[in-house]
Amino acid sequence: MSLLKERRKTRQINVGSQPVGSDAPVSVQSMTNTQTQDVQATVNQILSLEKAGCEIVRAAVPDMEAAKALKKIKAQIHIPLIADIHFDWRLAIASAESGVDGLRINPGNIGTADKIKAVVDCAKAHKLPIRIGVNGGSLEKEIEKQYGVTARGMVESALANIRILEDLGFYDIKVSLKASDVARTVEAYRQLSPLTDVPLHVGVTEAGGLYAGITKSAIGIGMLLSEGIGDTIRVSLTRDPVEEIRTGFEILRALGLRQRGPELISCPTCGRCKINLFKIAEQVEKALLERSARIKVAIMGCVVNGPGEAKEADIGIAGGDGNGILFKKGKVIRKIDQAYLVDELIKEIDAMTLKAEEVNGKES
Known part of the structure; x- marks a missing residue:
């Protein structure tokens, strides 16, 4: 309502x-x-x-x-x-x-x-x-x-x-x-x-x-x-x-009045977080500015609760100790070296965007 x-x-x-x-x-x-x-x-x-x-x-x-x-x-x-x-x-x-x-x-x-x-x-x-x-x-x-x-x-x-x-x-x-x-x-x-x-x-x-x-x-x-x-x-x-x-x-x-580009959600971090989530969230947020796909992206601090807590997200990453995971709709897709987490996430988002554009193009 x-x-x-x-x-x-x-x-x-x-x-x-x-x-x-x-x-x-x-x-x-x-x-x-x-x-x-x-x-x-x-x-x-x-x-x-x-x-x-x-x-x-x-x-x-x-x-x-x-x-x-x-x-x-x-x-x-x-x-x-x-x-x-x-x-x-x-x-x-x-x-x-x-x-x-x-x-x-x-x-x-x-x-x-x-x-x-x-x-x-x-x-x-x-x-x-x-x-x-x-x-x-x-x-x-x-x-x-x-x-x-x-x-x-x-x-x-x-x-x-x-x-x-x-x-x-x-x-x-x-x-x-x-x-x-x-x-x-x-x-x-x-x-x-x-x-x-x-x-x-x-x-x-x-x-x-x-x-x-x-x-x-x-x-x-x-x-x-x-x-x-x-x-x-x-x-x-x-x-x-x-x-x-x-x-x-x-x-x-x-307010639900307009949607432009991806929506970013992220956890506030706690003692389980082993990565610099603040920096990662800032990098992702900046990269998403020029992306047009209307998807929900999650940046989570740990692999223990991350995918489950953000299972409504279309795609997300969760940090670990030296590595992290990429997940979609709460399901783990693969492990990624921590140094490449942001790059891999953006690649996946761009692939999702391209696929959505191709589908929309065929439908129109």
Whole structure:
């Protein structure tokens, strides 16, 4: 029995080739942390994100050099690219002309009505969606004065900005409401979701380093998705953004919303463990990032209980003293020298993947 509530119905927009909202799967996004002006570094990072499964990527546009660099970046990547704009309306227009697939702005801080209209007219001409990015730390002064830095203030800011765009006849909108604390973020999304049908981009901003960031994001994003709120997500970490994609898909997997690639399970180890299981699990986890097979992989610390405890896994390894075993569905297949455990496991996974692809190809 699913504990998830029915997903909120929204209008659907398209970010390049990626549908967002309505019945489209919840998509996983990230943001580059390179200098956008450094085209090659930015392209290399986006290509790494693509391999990890990133479906939409955002890049900061602090100046005109960065806006113009987006054209060269876009030509070398394969997923939709969003330009992140603050304050300067001219950067939004230059980014659109560089061929991006969407804009992230806050209409309230773009400037006067004619500047907002210029950006909207440009987005219409290029068929680009706009994400209204409301951040708890940068609310409009009049809204902050009336409501304070609260969930209600964030909601009022979002509604005001939605009205600005819709009054200009623009409806390809999605909205994010982010704060650095989970409670305020969750409450803001809960308040906004029944008031509009725009798709919602969900995340907890400035979440922190690896452990704090994953914890905050898993709780905040997970709570909202379980309530049917959220059409696209980003996990914000002060780390390599590839870690954001890994975490995002694991959140979706844990909720049963999406499956991407192998699922890794591993034991926490005990005194019976005779191998460096932490290192092995890390090696396998890294190798599985680029594998597509939807299988369950087990990494267990000892041969005594390993296969039995992980018999629901499609394939796994268990360590011993100098050697280990490879098992499938709880049945031991063969012994392997400890030095080759990971290599042999990956070979078997690749063989299983190839076989599955051949079967699917014949069936289609």
